[in-house]
Amino acid sequence: MVEFLNMGGYAPYVWSSYGLGALFLVGMLLTSLRRLRTRRDDLARLEAARPRRRRDGAEGEGAA
Amino acid sequence: MTTAASFHRFANPARFQRIGDLLLPWLFGATALLLGVGLWLALVVSPPDYQQGDTVRIMYVHVPAAWMSLFVYTSMAVSAAVGLVWKHPLAEVYAKAAAPVGAGFTALCLATGSLWGEPMWGTWWQWDARMTSVLVLFFLYLGFIALVDAFDEPARGAKAGAILLIVGVVNVPIIKFSVDWWNTLHQPASxxxxxxxxxxxxxxxxxxxxAVGFTTWFAAVAIxxxxxELAERRIRAIRIAQIGRE
Structure with missing residues (x-):
């Protein structure tokens, strides 16, 4: 295990590379998901406050 | 606006949202599986290189990131061309959504390249043709991100960004063949x-x-x-309509 973590003496280089990769993949995914959630909440609030005419029939993607 | 035109304008994004929702769980599942097995092979099973020792494992992050940086840019340029020629409503949405992800892959490629270069070449950075052209790619991404938001009228920003993407695509073959055309510290394709x-x-x-895991991850994040971005456009449209009514 120690040998594995040591990466033949190159631990700082190898693990920083994988760490940066993981940071990017996870960070970008989470910020993108959070962005989608807030936009969706904003949209739902706006559409709920909107006058209801012209929205009958076309669900969601209204034809206005 | 005629019914046909408004249909064209909204039908595609609606269908996209449906197909996207259908694909997302599969893409997330495939990503977890591919990266899980990929990491195990990369870190545990694969042998150290006879010259580079364990630093060769940096390759399994560095090279897929480099491929993705080129793939994402090229796909954005193609989508920009489609957007300019056929006015496809999703083209500019895609380019705007993908740009920060492509920039991230490029930054990851540059950073892991440095982390690999230091122990193996004895330098974090060298202004050789491969590294310089990838740095230019990174700035193209940043330029596009800044440009699309620099106009009051979003449509003009999208058009300016599309032109930048199409002009900048000349850099893609330069990156690919830089290691053949010039004497670079960077090794040629293997x-x-x-x-x-x-x-x-x-x-x-x-x-x-x-590499395949990075691609499925990218597809999921892009969706x-x-x-x-589509929700944001709807929000903007509703707010403009409200101002119009007041």
Whole structure:
């Protein structure tokens, strides 16, 4: 295990590379998901406050 | 606006959202599986290189990131061309959603390249043709991100960004062939060669799995970001309509 973590003496280089990769993949995914959630909440609030005419029939993607 | 035109304007994004929702769980599942097995092969199973020792494992992050940086940019340029010619409503949405992700892959490629270069070449950075052209790619991404938001009228920003993407695509073959055209510190291609890959299958497998895993991850994140961008456009449209009524 120690040998594995040591990466033949190159631990700082190898693990920083994988760490940066993981940071990017996870960070970008989470910020993108959070962005989608807030936009969706904003949209739902706006559409709920909107006058209801012209929205009958076309669900969601209204034809206005 | 005629019914046909408004149908064209909204039908595609609606269908996209449906297909996207259908694909997302599969893409997330495939990403977890591919990266899980890929990491295990990359870190545990694959052998250290006879010259580079364990630093060769940096390749399994660095090379897929580099491929993705080129793939994402090229796909954005193609989508920009489609957007300019056929006015496809999703084209500019895609380019805007993908740009920060492509910039991230490029930054990851540059950073892991430095972390690999220091122990193996004795330098974090060298202004050779490969590294310089990838740095230019990074700035093209940043330029596009800044440009699309620099106009009051979003449509004009999208058009300016599309032109930047199409002009900048000239950099893609320069990056690919930089290692053949110039004497670079960076090594030449060892996977996508006319005479086949020159690396052993014990290294090719983890590399391939990580690359496909990066691609499915990118597809999932791109769908999520496009959905957010579409919601934002609806919000903007509703607010403009409200101002119009007041």
């Amino acid at each position: 996977v996508f060669r006319l005479d086949g890959p020159t690396i052993h299958s014990s290294m090719l497998w983890p590399l391939g799995l990580m 999520v970001r496009m959905k957010a």
